[in-house]
Amino acid sequence: xxxxxxxxxxxxxxxxxxxxxxxxxxxxxxxxxxxxxxxxxxxxxxxxxxxxxxxxxxxxxxxxxxxxxxxxxxxxxxxxxxxxxxxxxxxxxxxxxxxxxxxxxxxxxxxxxxxxxxx
Amino acid sequence: xxxxxxxxxxxxxxxxxxxxxxxxxxxxxxxxxxxxxxxxxxxxxxxxxxxxxxxxxxxxxxxxxxxxxxxxxxxxxxxxxxxxxxxxxxxxxxxxxxxxxxxxxxx
Numbered sequence: 178x179x180x181x182x183x184x185x186x187x188x189x190x191x192x193x194x195x196x197x198x199x200x201x202x203x204x205x206x207x208x209x210x211x212x213x214x215x216x217x218x219x220x221x222x223x224x225x226x227x228x229x230x231x232x233x234x235x236x237x238x239x240x241x242x243x244x245x246x247x248x249x250x251x252x253x254x255x256x257x258x259x260x261x262x263x264x265x266x267x268x269x270x271x272x273x274x275x276x277x278x279x280x281x282x283x284x285x286x287x288x289x290x291x292x293x294x295x296x
Numbered sequence: 297x298x299x300x301x302x303x304x305x306x307x308x309x310x311x312x313x314x315x316x317x318x319x320x321x322x323x324x325x326x327x328x329x330x331x332x333x334x335x336x337x338x339x340x341x342x343x344x345x346x347x348x349x350x351x352x353x354x355x356x357x358x359x360x361x362x363x364x365x366x367x368x369x370x371x372x373x374x375x376x377x378x379x380x381x382x383x384x385x386x387x388x389x390x391x392x393x394x395x396x397x398x399x400x401x402x403x
Contacts, residue, residue, distance in 0.1 A: 212392070214340075222332075222340065222383055224392040237391050271339055280387045282330030282345035289339055 179203030179285055181255075181272050186290030193262050193294075199255040199272030199287055207250040210275035212283060213257050215268035215292075223268070226257065227275060240266075262294045298323045300384055302395035308403045313374045317398045319367045319384035328388035331360055331369045334397075335380045343382075344369065376402075 185197040197213070213225040226236045226246040234246050245258040255272050269291050273283035299322040309315050319329065327347035332340035342351045344360035347367055357372045371378055379402050384395040 214394075221397045222334075222385075222394040224385075224394065227392070235390050275387075276342075276345065278345070280328050280346075281349075282342050282351070282385070282387060283332075283340075284342045284345075284351065286339035286341070 181274070181285055181287035183270065183272055183287040183290040186270065186292045188293045188295065189262055190296050191263060191294055194258070194260045195262065195292060197257040197259065197270055197290055201253050201255065204274070206248050206253050206255050210277055211248065211255045212273050212275050213246060214271045214273055214283070216271070217268045264294050266292060267294045268292060297391055298325060298386055298389060298393060300386055300393050300395040302384060302398050305396065305398060307398055307400045309374055309400065310403045311374050311376055315371050315374060315400065317369045317382055319369070319395050321365045321386060324364045325386050325388040327363050328386060329362070329367050330385045330387060332383045332385065333380045334383065340383065
């Protein structure tokens with residue numbers, strides 16, 4: 178079965194760090210474009226970051242310099258390292274696969290992991 | 297950055313109704329637009345990609361159209377399970393912006 182399962186969320190103090198993980202099954206993470214999207218409670222979706230199959234990475238301005246997307250081919254995992262966390266980073270974080278059929282869309286999503294930044 | 301504006305933000309309709317949601321881009325994005333459905337507490341689900349291609353497994357009551365700056369998502373006959381929030385997303389340039397969402401409620 179093709180699926181994504183996130184983990185690593187939790188309560189963290191402002192200024193702290195957290196690493197989110199996303200375990201993939203049924204497809205190879207390193208052969209695909211993979212992304213992170215977040216959603217604050219009661220709000221809309223916000224794209225966070227992407228990593229290409231070739232390794233290039235891109236970030237939303239709101240997280241640039243603080244978040245790092247990466248992957249581990251041996252474990253078929255995607256990660257999001259989040260540093261210098263702020264209250265406004267509080268959200269459910271989803272990992273997703275970016276289907277590459279003419280830049281198509283995010284076709285597979287995980288169930289999400291909650292990150293709460295609060296003192 | 298390219299902005300996406302969805303209209304309406306809220307829509308009240310009945311089972312069996314035909315509804316249309318519009319997504320306007322602040323600059324042309326060709327057909328690099330996708331539509332998603334999200335239900336409370338759940339991850340988004342892909343409905344339409346490249347503006348008009350129906351994703352596998354999505355009912356044919358859903359359709360998408362448009363190119364450039366104006367796009368529409370149409371549900372031809374609302375079913376009870378279609379009441380949800382819908383988002384458009386651009387995939388042409390960074391940031392990969394989402395529209396603000398359209399909440400479709402039962403009348």
